[in-house]
Amino acid sequence: MEKISEGKTKEVFSLDNEHVLLRFKDSVTAGDGAKADIIDGKGILNAQTSALLFRLLERDGIETHYVGMKDERTMIVKRLAMIPVEVVLRNYATGSIVKRLPIKEGEAFNPPIVEFFLKDDARHDPLLNYHHMRHLKLMNEEEARLVEEVMVRVNQTLSKVISKMGLILYDFKLEFGRVNGRLVVGDEISLDSMRVRDPTGRILDKDLYRKGYPLDQVKASYVEFLDRLRSVA
Template sequence: MEFTKLGEGKTKEVYSFDEQHVLLKFKDTVTAGDGAKVDVIKDKGVINAQTSALFFRALEREGIKTHYVGMYDERTMIAKRLKMVPVEVVLRNLATGSIVKRLPIKEGEVFDPPIVEFFLKDDARHDPMLNYHHMEFLKLMTRKEAEQVEEVMVRANKVLKGLVERMGLVLYDFKLEFGRLGDELIIGDEISLDSMRVRDREGRIYDKDLYRKGQPLEVVASSYAEFLERLKRVV
């Protein structure tokens, strides 16, 4: 069966499925540096699609609305048709990544309560940070919507952090994206090791930071696969 392609990003292709739904086909590409670094890892798309599906199902069970409907095949998700907002919303439990470069915060510091940040999806500008005023001026979200998104992030963190802890691992941070379904903002895109940072108690990295730090593709692939197998045992 042929489907009309609606768009393509660095790691996914979007196809029309019906009037209310789209297909998200996960690619095997892995990228870093706003797309400046690109490689292919065999079956990475399958792993990320399956990982995302498990996380989305866990959120839905807790009453957190997402675009997830089901799986079309092993690497293709059926999702509600959303009007995506070009904003990345990051929740941080422990300090790592850009925040320790931008602010006088040390690697590994604990954020209690967690910190939520907004970034414009714009590779050319290296995803600049946004506040409520920026988002209102750019007509991305109202302040009320941004506050509601922050509440969803905190609720999602409780679910995702709990699952990761049951795996014997630590959730440092994660990124979610949101889209409009009518007048409502709900979670879209994906939830995978491409969009979260996970370590074990000894500091072993499981996520895309492996690729960012130049580890062999085989190491990245085996880490992603191991994470999925461990996740299957706790959901």
């Protein structure tokens, strides 16, 4: 099959006029790709986690690109015209927001904060507002507000299931694409794109890798999360 594109952690192959295959690699990266390693089996874990979470979103009436699984690490998804914007919803403060703003680690946001970032490693994913996105022809203000509404709905679904797992959803990142004029959730939903803690503050997500924990500990956390998710989904 023809490879359409390849990113740091996934490959995209053409399937037919309406669908593509999204193959998850075993790569793990941080710092806009400056740090990179291989964790055997990570692609399978992220594909399986994403598939389960996409199904939960679809069940709650949120349209995603997910169609099904070709194999354990490859999803069949709708062919989208992806928008190079990363949309982040924050329930609790951690990561870049505590470096950019006078906000303390762990502060709760009620209501949650939604932020837009240009997907551009060379510029370190700069923050965007409605005006930037309109000028860059990424999305207009009406679309951006619709995306914010979808992010809130996704947050309700994810927070509910993660709470059932005995865990806390700090934040998550989604990407969107267009199909037949509609904005649809694409890419993935995994521990590469979420921050999840247990009630003691123990980290279960890719922050373990960012902070330099051993690769086997990172993988064990991804396995634990998927096992817990399967038990409640």
